[in-house]
Amino acid sequence: MKSVLKSHSFAQKTITRTFPKDFKTAKLNEETLITNGALVKGETKELVLDGIKISVRNGSITPPFVVDVEHDFPFLKIHFEIEGSSRYTPKNEKSVAVYIPNGHYNFFYLPEVKGQLEYDCTKRKTLEILFTKAYLERVFGHTFKNLSAEFGTALEQDIPFVMWEQSKPITAQLHLIIEEIVNCNYGECIKKAYLESKITEILAIFFDCLSHKQTQHDLCIPKEDHLKILHAESIISKNLKNPPSILELSHLTGINQFKLKQNFKLIFGKPIFTYVTELRMVKAKKLISEQGYTIAETAYEIGYKNPQHFTAAFKKKYNYLPSKLKTD
Structure with missing residues (x-):
């Protein structure tokens, strides 16, 4: 070949x-x-x-x-x-x-x-x-x-x-x-x-x-609205520690709250809050396993005020404790 x-x-x-x-x-x-x-x-x-x-x-x-x-x-x-x-x-x-x-x-x-x-x-x-x-x-x-x-x-x-x-x-x-x-x-x-x-x-x-x-659902979203949702995702991914509310995100992107929530789920396959949590967990994995952050430091860095709340969310997502990344 x-x-x-x-x-x-x-x-x-x-x-x-x-x-x-x-x-x-x-x-x-x-x-x-x-x-x-x-x-x-x-x-x-x-x-x-x-x-x-x-x-x-x-x-x-x-x-x-x-x-x-x-x-x-x-x-x-x-x-x-x-x-x-x-x-x-x-x-x-x-x-x-x-x-x-x-x-x-x-x-x-x-x-x-x-x-x-x-x-x-x-x-x-x-x-x-x-x-x-x-x-x-x-x-x-x-x-x-x-x-x-x-x-x-x-x-x-x-x-x-x-x-x-x-x-x-x-x-x-x-x-x-x-x-x-x-x-x-x-x-x-x-x-x-x-x-x-x-x-x-x-x-x-x-x-x-x-x-x-x-695939067919995504094609129904007008191009202008599609670009606004991508902009919304970009804002979220850059502000995981303190993400904007739905109302704030609506104002920042120029799309009403109903369309924002509906189209975000169509494009990214899940609600905004769930998506934010997944991005936080992905970042947490990297901070702990690649950069040596402690559990408390990681929790703070991705926007959790209570490390126990972060640990519970991590275990719910991956079915093991974040501390396991320290021993692997």
Whole structure:
């Protein structure tokens, strides 16, 4: 399997990457690629499992940055644009346009990839997961095709499929899984099993969305209101210690309280208060496990006046005490 990337921004103009057929490998293969050109700098960590390729990118570019891309294999991909944006414009009939803005993600199948990628942000941080139809069948059997007639038909008949016409914001639940994948430091055998379990978890979330037909609801939200909800989420995520009330958030975003609550739940899958709690728990995990914060310090940092209230909320969410993170 081969991927060819061409751009005048590359020092060598053309980059060709080859991979084993269907990403088949008996063990975990891991490689770190460093780029230090005039227009693009950064690091890409690539991990190939059995049927999966994970790419973790972190770097900077000088926009507009345009790349001609071609893959000689069917493209099943989960793409998280953690920071930055990505726009794919096809040059054939076997793929469709995919745009993923900052803080969004999508899941798509392109039988043939030949087109142009464009990046218009100065910084990019992404998690990209490629896998094969054979991998899906190995993990889920043939049942996944029954979850969505459109998705099943697309895979069987090689029809391009994009899960969401408008890419979705990365939720607190997915942010946590992304952090667990990106920061996984286990040894080879354990790491392989751990990463496979996390990818299965993401796919289970996506297939659950397909089975509940949630995609159609989001398309009913006017673009202006959609942008206001994204702005509301941004305000919340930056003010976890002292988040605004619904009334304050309504004034800050220019959308009435009813629409704010209704559309927030449609886009992010849960009420605002529940979403705030999940973001707080995600941040708490990082503070304790990565930065060595005490339970009391963590509680204060994420907006709990009483550490016991924080501990109770953490246990309700994860089914174990936050103190366990200190001993792992």
